Amino acid sequence: MKSAKVAVALSGGMDSLSALLLLRERGFAASGLHGIFLPEALRPPDWLERLEALQRQAVDLDFALRVLDLSADFSRLVIQPFVRAYAAGLTPNPCAACNAAVKFGLLRRAALDGGSGWFATGHYARLEERADGPALLAASDASKDQSYFLALVPRESLGRVLFPLAEHAKSELRAWLEGQGVSPVQPGESQEICFIPGDDYRALLPGLAKEQGVELGGPGDAVLPDGRRIGRHQGLWRYTEGQRRGLGLAYSEPLYVLGKNRRENTLLLGGREEARGCGCRCGRANYLVEPAEWPATRLARIRYRQPAAPAEVKIVPDGGLDLFFTELADFPAPGQLAAVYAQESGGLRVLAGAVIESAVNCGLTGPA
């Protein structure tokens, strides 16, 4: 019997390599699919060497490797919206956008069109085929779970997708790879897949904005909720709601960013208690489960690594979502992702994802 063909998105890191090898062990005919995402200007100096190393590894480990240049699409679908979002006073989540549009959009399409029956990635998340379609669930290991970043992926794009790492722990995989004498081309964490060199978006953004002809905005006043001026900010795009460090403003207590007033170009700051919110309004949602089928109890996360917390979720007529947390949570950052979950016996299932538009003031002092 001919084994099923699966194309695995390979970044060069250990997760995607493990995914490929695991699938092969399970009997799949696994090939690699490497998407070049970064436009030339943002590629690290040794990117070509790394690509060649990946190609050699494919030969060594005996799998086919296809390389696809998606850099123009990545720029259009991820980088440009990222820059525009910051210019608009938002805090974008490019990884979520990339998953939705590029990895599970273009790359998956290429895999399936290329003759593979399945598309796989090295995400730590679970996918189950149900009667009503694919169900996206959090990974078994909650500390590694990446389902949050996948909440904007359209349901159709999760069809014919496999997450081989779902039940595995990273440490276990690392040992497993070592046991086979295999080491990934990129040994460190998969930070290089990001288009921000050195993780410093503040250093990169002005150049990108200039290229795109986008105005980011300059310095202005930093004010407390009572209107008191306590210093200057260096441009609203440099801050995000909930941020504490890097404000450069000394005060008797730690200060957090509560909001941005773009009209006045002021940054609103407050103490720890004020930096907690209870809800937010989100834009049009990506539904992974029809709202009619949602259980009565819902959980939500509005930032990565925040545990899913009980929340009241209302669907607004225009397709947006209103979230209210039962308990005070971290301050919502517009532009970031809200993911709605349901607790099932087998784990947390993603019901929907949406982009946060604004924080809702529930009696606390908040941004206007």
Added chain:
RNA sequence: AGGGGUGUCGCCAAGUUGGUAAGGCAACGGAUUUUGGUUCCGUCAUUCGAGGGUUCGAAUCCUUCCGCCCCUG
């Protein structure tokens, strides 16, 4: 010019009878981490506005000078 107050790390601020400089903020470094953030850990004044004196020993006592801040002219 008189009267009162005050001067401790970049900022806020403990330091009561002299005993050999708390803490918070910021900053920096690290841990965590496929965004931004959060959180956690660590490092940060041989010196207390300046000079002189008393004392075994002073940021704390005395003295002179300087700088701010109020109030009254």
